[in-house]
Amino acid sequence: MYVKSNPSDARANNRRLLFRLLFPDGQLSRADLCKRTGLSRATATDVTGEMIEDGLLRELGAARRDGRGKPGTLLAIDTDALRLVCVDLSRPYVMTGAVMDLRARIVERRERVLDDGDRIDPGDVLSLVDEMVRLAGPRLVGIGVAVPGVVSGSGRVVSSSNLGWSGVELRDLLEGEFSLPVRVDNDASAALLADRFLGRGEPNCLLVQVTRGIGASVLLNDEFVEGDDHAAGEIGHVVVDPSGPACACGKHGCLETYVSAVALRERIRREPGRRADILSEAGTRLGGALVMPVSLLNLHDIAVYGPPELVGDAFLDACAETINSLSRSDFQSVVRVRRCELGDDATLRGQAVCVLRAIVGRRGPSAPAAS
Ligand SMILES: [Zn+2]
Known part of the structure; x- marks a missing residue:
């Protein structure tokens, strides 16, 4: 049209x-x-x-x-005139809030350690945002929240198994409370934007997040692929071996049971002498799962975001080697698999980029409160 x-x-x-x-x-x-x-x-x-x-x-x-x-x-x-507030719900046992400047740098940070079985409810998010909004003061022009789960374009958390949420209208809730523009995004998408605009990412890039579970996000020409159900990149519970171990979702042999940080740490704890082999097998498993989407979209740039003790050379080299050996052809260049180097703050900083992308085009909402 x-x-x-x-x-x-x-x-x-x-x-x-x-x-x-x-x-x-x-x-x-x-x-x-x-x-x-x-x-x-x-x-x-x-x-x-x-x-x-x-x-x-x-x-x-x-x-x-x-x-x-x-x-x-x-x-x-301008790094002085305006502020953003972002909250990251993706990390286990901690909820992080930050006041940020327009270069997506953290000016102030607050962490709330979660007890009570690692649960967060929407009221906890509201209370942390409220604290950060007060810290940011009148220069605040936008709020962002990164959520581990499926998020619709209207900021509704469709489903998050990590948080135990479904159908939570988080953006409406926060906009109603604070009367500011709010972005709610998937955590892997936020990390991908950080990698793209603050790291080494290219306009066409696939990011895989190895955390509690496995999540991914795809950027094509600098736009997210969202999918019909807003669930593009939700690859953790795709079965890669039907005879594999039982998964919490009820199926057997999901990708997450082989490659998540939780699964890898558990396997290394049981067989510490096989650490390098375990990581290299996990890289091979991930490469085998990614080769088809990577070839389908003809991508060259894959970033992996996760704990440095797991996402190192053994893991990344095995993943790259698998993708390149399975997809080798005369017409495709070599696929690069690299570590996202932005550290623990990638998700928060990427969430700030999500908010900036939403507000810089607008006149008015981004003007300082005093004017
Ligand atoms: Zn599963």
């Missing part, structure tokens, strides 16, 4: 385009921005002026003069 764009769409797109070029730590003059985007000088001046007024960008000093003409003023992301 052909959809006619209107001037406010064009303006929103231009804001996103300029923000993207400067995120996270770019410094460019208006002339550079015009050169890279094809925008006219008048449009760039107009849109950047508006973004400076809104607190998204700021002017630095003059650019170095090279050649003739007056040096332009450099623009960068």
